[in-house]
Amino acid sequence: MIAEVVSIGTELLLGQIVDTDAAFLARALSDAGVSVFHRTTVGDNVERMAATLRQALGRADIVFCVGGLGPTVDDLTRTVIADELGVGLRRDEGLVAGLAARYAARGRTVPETVLVQADVPEGGEPLANPHGTAPGLWVESGGKVVVACPGPPAEFEPMVLEQVMPRLRARLGVSAQVIRSKVLRVVGMGEAEAEPLLRDLMEGGNPTLAPYAKPAEVHFRITAKAPDAAVADALIAPLAEQVRSRLGKVVYAEDTVDLETVVVGLLRDRGRRVATAESCTGGLLSGRITAVPGSSEVFGTGVTTYANSAKRRLLQVPSAVLSEYGAVSEPVAHAMAARIRELAGADYGIGITGIAGPGGATEGKPVGLVYIGLAGPSGVSVARHVFGGSRDMVRLRATQAALAALRMALLSEAEA
Amino acid sequence: MIAEVVSIGTELLLGQIVDTDAAFLARALSDAGVSVFHRTTVGDNVERMAATLRQALGRADIVFCVGGLGPTVDDLTRTVIADELGVGLRRDEGLVAGLAARYAARGRTVPETVLVQADVPEGGEPLANPHGTAPGLWVESGGKVVVACPGPPAEFEPMVLEQVMPRLRARLGVSAQVIRSKVLRVVGMGEAEAEPLLRDLMEGGNPTLAPYAKPAEVHFRITAKAPDAAVADALIAPLAEQVRSRLGKVVYAEDTVDLETVVVGLLRDRGRRVATAESCTGGLLSGRITAVPGSSEVFGTGVTTYANSAKRRLLQVPSAVLSEYGAVSEPVAHAMAARIRELAGADYGIGITGIAGPGGATEGKPVGLVYIGLAGPSGVSVARHVFGGSRDMVRLRATQAALAALRMALLSEAEA
Numbered sequence: 021m022i023a024e025v026v027s028i029g030t031e032l033l034l035g036q037i038v039d040t041d042a043a044f045l046a047r048a049l050s051d052a053g054v055s056v057f058h059r060t061t062v063g064d065n066v067e068r069m070a071a072t073l074r075q076a077l078g079r080a081d082i083v084f085c086v087g088g089l090g091p092t093v094d095d096l097t098r099t100v101i102a103d104e105l106g107v108g109l110r111r112d113e114g115l116v117a118g119l120a121a122r123y124a125a126r127g128r129t130v131p132e133t134v135l136v137q138a139d140v141p142e143g144g145e146p147l148a149n150p151h152g153t154a155p156g157l158w159v160e161s162g163g164k165v166v167v168a169c170p171g172p173p174a175e176f177e178p179m180v181l182e183q184v185m186p187r188l189r190a191r192l193g194v195s196a197q198v199i200r201s202k203v204l205r206v207v208g209m210g211e212a213e214a215e216p217l218l219r220d221l222m223e224g225g226n227p228t229l230a231p232y233a234k235p236a237e238v239h240f241r242i243t244a245k246a247p248d249a250a251v252a253d254a255l256i257a258p259l260a261e262q263v264r265s266r267l268g269k270v271v272y273a274e275d276t277v278d279l280e281t282v283v284v285g286l287l288r289d290r291g292r293r294v295a296t297a298e299s300c301t302g303g304l305l306s307g308r309i310t311a312v313p314g315s316s317e318v319f320g321t322g323v324t325t326y327a328n329s330a331k332r333r334l335l336q337v338p339s340a341v342l343s344e345y346g347a348v349s350e351p352v353a354h355a356m357a358a359r360i361r362e363l364a365g366a367d368y369g370i371g372i373t374g375i376a377g378p379g380g381a382t383e384g385k386p387v388g389l390v391y392i393g394l395a396g397p398s399g400v401s402v403a404r405h406v407f408g409g410s411r412d413m414v415r416l417r418a419t420q421a422a423l424a425a426l427r428m429a430l431l432s433e434a435e436a
Numbered sequence: 437m438i439a440e441v442v443s444i445g446t447e448l449l450l451g452q453i454v455d456t457d458a459a460f461l462a463r464a465l466s467d468a469g470v471s472v473f474h475r476t477t478v479g480d481n482v483e484r485m486a487a488t489l490r491q492a493l494g495r496a497d498i499v500f501c502v503g504g505l506g507p508t509v510d511d512l513t514r515t516v517i518a519d520e521l522g523v524g525l526r527r528d529e530g531l532v533a534g535l536a537a538r539y540a541a542r543g544r545t546v547p548e549t550v551l552v553q554a555d556v557p558e559g560g561e562p563l564a565n566p567h568g569t570a571p572g573l574w575v576e577s578g579g580k581v582v583v584a585c586p587g588p589p590a591e592f593e594p595m596v597l598e599q600v601m602p603r604l605r606a607r608l609g610v611s612a613q614v615i616r617s618k619v620l621r622v623v624g625m626g627e628a629e630a631e632p633l634l635r636d637l638m639e640g641g642n643p644t645l646a647p648y649a650k651p652a653e654v655h656f657r658i659t660a661k662a663p664d665a666a667v668a669d670a671l672i673a674p675l676a677e678q679v680r681s682r683l684g685k686v687v688y689a690e691d692t693v694d695l696e697t698v699v700v701g702l703l704r705d706r707g708r709r710v711a712t713a714e715s716c717t718g719g720l721l722s723g724r725i726t727a728v729p730g731s732s733e734v735f736g737t738g739v740t741t742y743a744n745s746a747k748r749r750l751l752q753v754p755s756a757v758l759s760e761y762g763a764v765s766e767p768v769a770h771a772m773a774a775r776i777r778e779l780a781g782a783d784y785g786i787g788i789t790g791i792a793g794p795g796g797a798t799e800g801k802p803v804g805l806v807y808i809g810l811a812g813p814s815g816v817s818v819a820r821h822v823f824g825g826s827r828d829m830v831r832l833r834a835t836q837a838a839l840a841a842l843r844m845a846l847l848s849e850a851e852a
Contacts, residue, residue, distance in 0.1 A: 031648060033472045034615075035462030036657070038454060042477075046451025056449045057484055059477035061458075064646075068473055091628050093638060094646055125802075125822050134628045151825045152649075153628075174651055174829060296719075296740070302726025303712075303719025306740040310718025313794055313827060320743025321750065324712070324722040327736025330780065334737065334750075364746065378729055411729060 021192060023054045024080035026072055028088040028097055029171060030063035041086050041169075041176045048180050052188060053197045053245075054082075064094045073104050077164055082188070087171030089154040091134045097168050098139055098157070105161045107142040111135070115146055115155055122153065147183040151175045158187060165191070200252035201243040204263055207279055207424045209270040211238045217266045227255045229263065235413060236420035237279070272427060279423045280308040286430040287318035287368075294426060295364030296322040297335055297356040299347065300374040300390060305419040321364035325356070335359040346382075348373050350391055353402045357393030368429065369395040370422050374405075376414045390418045394425050397433070437608060439470045440496035442488055444504040444513055445587060446479040457502050457585075457592045464596055468604060469613030469661060470498070480510040489520050493580055498604070503587030505570040507550045513584050514573070518557040521577045525555040531562055531571055538569065563599040567591045574603060581607070616668035617659040620679055623695055623840045625686040627654045633682045643671045645679065651829060652836035653695070688843060695839045696724040702846040703734035703784075710842060711780030712738040713751055713772040715763065716790040716806060721835040737780035741772070751775040762798075764789050766807055769818045773809030784845065785811040786838050790821075792830045806834045810841050813849070 025045060031037050042059055049056055058079070062072045069088075076083040088097035102109050115138035116130075123130045137154050140146050147156030147167075152175040157168040169179050206214060211233045215222075218240070222229045227244035242259050246252035264271050273282050287294060296306045296319075306322035309315050323334050328347055331337040337355045345351050353371045361369025374390030381387045388407040393400060403425060407417040441461060447453050458475055465472055474495070478488045485504075492499040504513035518525050531554035532546075539546045553570050556562050563572030563583075568591040573584040585595050622630060627649045631638070634656070638645045643660035658675050662668035680687050689698050703710060712722045712735075722738035725731050739750050744763055747753040753771045761767050769787045777785025790806030797803045804823040809816060819841060823833040 030646070031657070032459075033462055033475060034466045034617075034659075035459040035464075036617075038456050038459045040454055043448075043451040043454040046449055048451075050450045057479060057481070058488070059449060061475035063473060065473070072474070090647075090649060092631050092647055093635070122824065131628045131632065133632060151829065172649065172651070174825065178826075298719070300726075301723070302731075303714070303722035303738055303740060306719035306742075307717070307723050310716075310740070310742055311828065311831070315718075316742055320741075321746040322719055322740030322742070323750075324719060324726070324738030324740075325736075326722075326726060326732055326738070330737040333779075334739075363749075412727065415727070 021054050021082065022080045023049050023056050023082045023084065024076040025056060025059040025084045025086065026069075026076055027059065027061040027086045027171075028064065028069060029061075030065075030094075032061050032087075033063045040173055041171060044173070044177055045084060045086070045180055048185055050199050051201065052185065052192065053199055054188070054192070064088060064096060066096055066100060069096060069100045070104055073100060073166075077104065077166070081163075082165040082167065085166065085168040086176065089137065089156070089168060089170045091131075091137055091153070095136075098136070098141070101157065101159060101166050101168060102141040105141060105159060105166065107144075107159075107161065109139040110142055112138050112140045112146055115140070119153060147179055149175055149179055151178060156183060158184070197245060197247060198249050198252055199243060199245050200249055200256060201241055202256050202260055203275050204240045204242070204260060204267075204271050205273045205275075205277070205279075206238045206240065206267060206270045207236070207272050207420060208428075209238070209267065214238055214240075214267060214270075218263060221259060221262060224259070227259050229259060235409075236417045269428070269431065272424075279420060279427070281312050283423050283427050283430070284309060284312040284315050284318055286427060288314075290430055290433060292367040292430065292433075293318050293320065293364075294368040294370065295320070295360045295366040297360035297369065297371045298322065298324050299326055299331070299356070299372060300376045301372050301415050301418050301422075302326060304415055305370065305372065305422055308419055308423070321360070321366070323360060331356065335363070346385070348375055348385055348389060348391065350402045350404065353391035353393035354395075354400050355393075357395040357402075358400050361395040367397060368426060369393075370426065371395075372418055372422055374414070374418055376411045376418075378411060388414050390414065390421070392418065392422050392425060394422075394429060396429050437470050437498065438496045439465050439472050439498045439500065440492040441472060441475040441500045441502065442485075442492055443475065443477040443502045443587075444480065444485060445477075446481075446510075448477050448503075449479045456589055457587060460589070460593055461500060461502070461596055464601055466615045468601065468608065469615050470604070470608075480504060480512060482512055482516060485512060485516045486520055489516060489582075493520065493582070497579075498581040498583065501582065501584040502592065505553065505572070505584060505586045507547075507553055507569070511552075514552070514555055514557070517573065517575060517582050517584060521557060521575060521582065523558040523575075523577065526558055527551070528554050528556045528562055531556070535569060563595055565591055565595060567594060572599060574600070613661050613663060614665050614668055615659060615661050616665055616672060617657055618672050618676055619691050620656045620658070620676060620683075620687050621689045621693070621695075622654045622656065622683060622686045623652070623688050623836060624844075625654070625683065630654055630656075630683060630686075634679060637675065637678060637682075640675070643675050645675060651825075652833045685844070685847060688840075695836060695843070697728050699839050699843050699846070700725060700728040700731050700734055702843060704730075706846055706849060708783040708846065708849075709734050709736065709780075710784040710786065711736070711776045711782040713776035713785065713787045714738065714740050715742055715747070715772070715788060716792045717788050717831050717834050717838075718742060720831055721786065721788065721838055724835055724839070737776070737782070739776060747772065751779070762801070764791055764801055764805060764807065766818045766820065769807035769809035770816050771809075773811040773818075774816050777811040783813060784842060785809075786842065787811070788834055788838055790830070790834055792827045792834075794827060804830050806830065806837070808834065808838050808841060810838075810845060812845050
């Protein structure tokens with residue numbers, strides 16, 4: 021099966037947004053063994069959209085239209101698809117009811133302009149969009165399939181995974197060749213350090229192994245092609261095992277599982293709770309922990325003591341310590357970690373204090389300097405880091421290092 | 437002048453990399469007043485590359501080929517361009533010398549495979565690449581221009597700015613047009629509500645006005661084309677003024693200025709400080725505020741009281757209130773906001789409590805229900821919201837609504 025992708029939106033041609041949807045969809049199609057030979061981006065212009073869709077239908081079995089499904093006059097995808105397939109549009113009563121309910125929940129009535137989003141080409145079916153008002157479309161006509169999805173990634177990605185791919189797989193049946201991949205996620209070891217340990221493994225043809233540097237971690241992706249998923253997975257498993265055994269504990273998870281999810285899971289398994297005291301990260305660490313559904317079992321209390329007065333008042337960090345060593349110092353990180361653990365009645369306490377930049381550097385204390393204190397059942401330790409990058413990057417890296425340190429403590433605890 | 441962009445590389449079609457080059461080039465072309473109507477991505481396949489280049493040459497004056505200039509057998513761009521233009525390739529002695537010097541500096545001789553990078557289509561000239569081995573190409577033939585640049589962004593971006601754009605501007609001469617744009621950022625009014633107020637303004641040709649829905653706000657982009665920047669800006673200004681006057685205070689900023697930056701700026705202007713008490717948002721609100729450099733002037737204290745025990749202990753929310761109304765309730769948001777304001781000695785206190793999902797809904801309390809309390813010099817108010825979307829989206833929307841409420845309070849204060 022050959023697919024083609026048409027990305028729609030003048031803002032894409034003007035470079036105002038980067039087309040991450042196209043790459044996301046490409047990966048999903050590749051995983052399903054569907055080939056994509058062309059991807060075209062076109063603006064919000066009826067004639068050019070129609071010509072592009074026509075060309076795509078001429079050389080592919082399935083065409084994906086991304087974007088242009090909103091409620092405004094610029095949103096032309098629905099009508100262009102109906103026109104090119106030579107069918108009319110019907111207003112779907114189920115969609116109208118859904119839109120009405122969505123607005124009613126907020127005490128409002130649906131504006132007439134929004135109702136165009138309930139229009140579906142004849143013979144097509146809507147794809148549910150729990151994250152926005154514009155439903156997607158799946159239309160089969162003359163042996164071809166046209167799929168349309170809204171452009172915002174928060175709506176697009178779940179729709180592709182939950183609505184589009186199951187229908188596509190059902191249509192593909194058993195004959196397709198599948199491409200499967202597994203990502204091993206590494207924290208606490210950089211690409212330059214990890215790559216030499218794996219270089220010989222990176223020369224294979226099927227499966228392949230390739231590194232991807234991410235902002236505060238490294239991913240190693242193993243990809244295999246085979247007649248079916250079980251065979252592909254059997255190719256992947258021994259290579260994954262080799263990577264794990266060479267890199268050791270720094271491999272913290274697979275695929276889309278992030279570090280906060282791993283740490284919350286470990287805390288839950290061990291029956292432990294953590295509390296946080298943050299200065300330069302300003303609540304981002306507690307924000308990451310509470311991003312995990314069910315984190316209330318392991319996290320109850322955090323403080324953002326951004327000002328020295330807050331460090332004194334909420335955490336009883338002594339004024340003498342603050343004035344002698346400065347707020348960004350080993351003793352302050354130590355006190356923050358120990359005190360929040362005590363205050364919250366938690367098993368672990370994390371204290372973070374640092375200089376995120378761009379201002380704030382002083383003699384001997386550069387931008388990026390961060391102290392991370394970890395208080396646990398067996399005492400308090402403080403690590404000193406100097407992170408590179410922008411203010412946002414320093415803050416992200418600090419939360420990542422804090423989670424990595426807590427993970428290592430929880431792993432050691434299990435071994436003890 | 438009409439340009440078209442052809443991005444070349446199977447890894448793009450597989451989604452292994454996101455095409456940031458295309459957006460970068462699009463912005464550069466748009467700034468120079470060059471229109472782009474189509475962008476096509478094609479894999480490392482001679483026939484499809486040739487057909488795509490032919491189609492692009494048929495409808496554009498200048499075609500940019502990005503990628504496929506490396507030394508491997510996959511790198512076909514050079515030969516496809518020469519074939520489509522019907523010219524031969526000559527080996528450029530200057531490029532050969534440059535490659536030899538580059539390798540000699542590392543004590544090596546140039547491999548024969550790398551020398552293909554010194555091949556230039558007859559009549560064309562190479563574009564210097566100080567950041568890699570593959571030079572770019574600028575070839576004029578039959579009134580058309582074909583430009584080729586290597587794909588790695590660290591090589592591509594400087595080549596576009598330093599080599600391509602000066603040649604392009606010289607070719608455009610004085611008749612060139614610039615495209616300028618301004619974004620008006622709106623919070624607290626959805627696209628469907630705002631668009632009818634602006635519909636007539638969205639029908640203009642130059643400048644144009646178009647809405648873009650973002651996760652928790654709406655952007656209206658005004659774009660004008662003119663002989664120079666001053667004329668373009670003069671076209672934009674009156675339309676921006678009309679949008680502002682029709683939408684009112686919900687327009688909170690222009691271009692890339694985000695809501696937390698606006699709110700921190702307002703607090704600083706008024707000499708006010710804010711403190712935060714967060715439950716379902718888990719520290720993300722304080723995280724956003726402290727993302728703004730210099731926010732320590734206006735923010736010192738935040739607490740994440742995720743557990744009821746933390747709400748009782750850190751904020752003295754009475755047990756009776758928690759048990760009678762539940763943690764997600766108007767009285768709890770009220771108490772959190774009032775108490776954190778008092779505790780921190782701040783001018784404003786924000787309290788957020790809600791159900792981010794996916795679990796946690798109860799009879800009468802759906803996922804997405806969030807109460808936001810705002811305590812200020814003139815008392816405490818609580819707003820009830822029901823936000824749609826995923827857990828992450830509910831949390832983001834809650835922080836956005838809290839910042840929007842604080843902004844409105846600060847604006848009213850100035851008027852009082």
